[in-house]
Amino acid sequence: MKFFIDTANLDQIKEAHDLGILDGVTTNPSLMAKEGIKGHDAVMNHYKTICEIVDGDVSAEVTTTDFKSMVEEGQKLAKIHNNIVVKVPMIHDGVKAMKWFTDNGIPTNCTLVFSAGQAILAAKAGAKYVSPFIGRIDDSCWEGIDLIYQIRQIYNVQGYDTQILAASIRNSNHIVKCAEGGADVVTSPLEPMLGLLKHPLTDIGLAKFMDDAKKFA
Ligand code: E4P
Numbered sequence: 345m346k347f348f349i350d351t352a353n354l355d356q357i358k359e360a361h362d363l364g365i366l367d368g369v370t371t372n373p374s375l376m377a378k379e380g381i382k383g384h385d386a387v388m389n390h391y392k393t394i395c396e397i398v399d400g401d402v403s404a405e406v407t408t409t410d411f412k413s414m415v416e417e418g419q420k421l422a423k424i425h426n427n428i429v430v431k432v433p434m435i436h437d438g439v440k441a442m443k444w445f446t447d448n449g450i451p452t453n454c455t456l457v458f459s460a461g462q463a464i465l466a467a468k469a470g471a472k473y474v475s476p477f478i479g480r481i482d483d484s485c486w487e488g489i490d491l492i493y494q495i496r497q498i499y500n501v502q503g504y505d506t507q508i509l510a511a512s513i514r515n516s517n518h519i520v521k522c523a524e525g526g527a528d529v530v531t532s533p534l535e536p537m538l539g540l541l542k543h544p545l546t547d548i549g550l551a552k553f554m555d556d557a558k559k560f561a
Contacts, residue, residue, distance in 0.1 A: 345523045348401070348531035350511065352379045352390065356534040357397055368400035370475075370511065370531040372431070372455070373407055388424055395425035403453045403473075405431035406441075414441040422450045429453045429472060434462045439469050446470030453509060463495040467504035473529065477512035478522070488512070489521045496526035516540050 346367035349360045352375040360366045371394070381390050391404050404421040406414045414437060418430035422445075430445055431453045432438045442452045446469060453473040454466035458481060466474040476495060478488030495508050507528035513519060516539035522530045 345527055346400075346529040347537065348403075348509070348529055349537065350375070350513065350531040350533050352376045352381070352394070354379075354393065354397070357394060360534055360537060361398055365537075366398055366400065367529070368402060368427075368531075369394050369398050370403040370431070370453070370509070372405050388420075391421070391424050391428065395427050398427075400427060401429045401451070401472075402427050403429045403431040403455075405455065406433075409433070409435060409437060411437040411440045411444075414438065415444055418445055418450060418452075431455050431475075432471075434466065439465055442466065442469035442471050454506075455511070458491070460491065460494045460498055463491075463506075463508075464498060464502075464504075467499065467502070467506040471506050473507050473509040475509045475511040475531070478510055478518055479512035479514040481512075482514065489518070489525055492522055492525035492527050500526075516542075 347365050348368040348370050349357055349366060350370045352371045357369060381387055395402050406417045408414050408417050421430050422428050429451045432442050433456045434454055442454060445452045451472040453475055454471040455475045457463055457474055457476045463474045476491045481488035481491060492510055509529040509531055510522040510527040511531050513530060513532040513536050516536045519530050519532055519536055519540060
């Protein structure tokens, strides 16, 4: 399973990259706004900077919702860097736009996916990635991880190439469950990723080893 970081924060992207386990980045308009990036040129430059830090796919989301505008915007985003993946919402014109991007050699990430039916449409439109939003499903009192298993089963049976990119990750256990459920990629904020490191027995064991090491130093 590949690890993407779900942020537009450059320090966090660098920290995950320095750990040596980062395969890509996902962003969305909310994450870009959180970093205070304003204006067309600043946004384009920010994506370029991210692409220069991480050698892997970087999802850049369109901010329009009609076919023509999404195609125009996606083409501009795709020109920033070879690693840009155009992120397109799962809406009527979004499906049309994804198919257009597929036919024109531009990779896409279908975002805001909350059902298996939507994941089938994303695969049919040739999306490189489909992004089921696990945490937001959990927030609505459903089991987000179940959707990963269901999409995995469907994609296997149907032989779809689209990669399952588990998104809206809230905790480290989500990452473990996504790996178990067959996600191809997980995109997570930095904290849940670093949370995978933690176990109290590791800390206790290390303290004892360090203590005993002093006895023969
Ligand atoms: C997906 O790519 C989205 O950027 C993201 O995972 C949404 O997560 P949230 O539900 O924490 O906003």
